[in-house]
Amino acid sequence: MASAFAGIIADPIQKGLRLHHRRLHRLIDAVEKHWNAEHEDADFVAYDPYAAWLMDVFDILSSAYRIAKA
Template sequence: MAREPEASGTASSPLRSPRARRRCDRGLLALTSIAAAFAGIIADPIQKGLGLHQRRLNKLIDALEKQWNLEHEDAEFVAHDPYVARLMDVFDILSTAYRIAKA
């Protein structure tokens, strides 16, 4: 009892095989990881143009000066560790590269 092919008119998807699907997923992961890691290339000039970098730097310098002069309770600057996001991007790229190299 041989089955006849369906005449639905739809072509089979090229991502039906698990291997092709994994390759596509890995490629998308690598591409988005790289884009996220280098997002600062676009964001930094915009922040500079808006004066955000200069204001943060001035707040940091003022806070350090107050702390240097033993006025700890007046320090207004609280570092929110924006570098953690970039560090996580680096780890993400490294783990992606490891997975691609391992495959």
């Protein structure tokens, strides 16, 4: 329970020190470098959206089955 309220104290301190801002920019830079490294190859094809879509379809179907069964 204490960890749930730790953000009440820690977040304003981190905001004041601009730690969130720096972390966000480091994250964006790292993602950009990774993205550019993956896309240097012209034959790159992203299959992740298809896998995510299939997982969503199975999740929806299983939820519908559980609701219909109940």
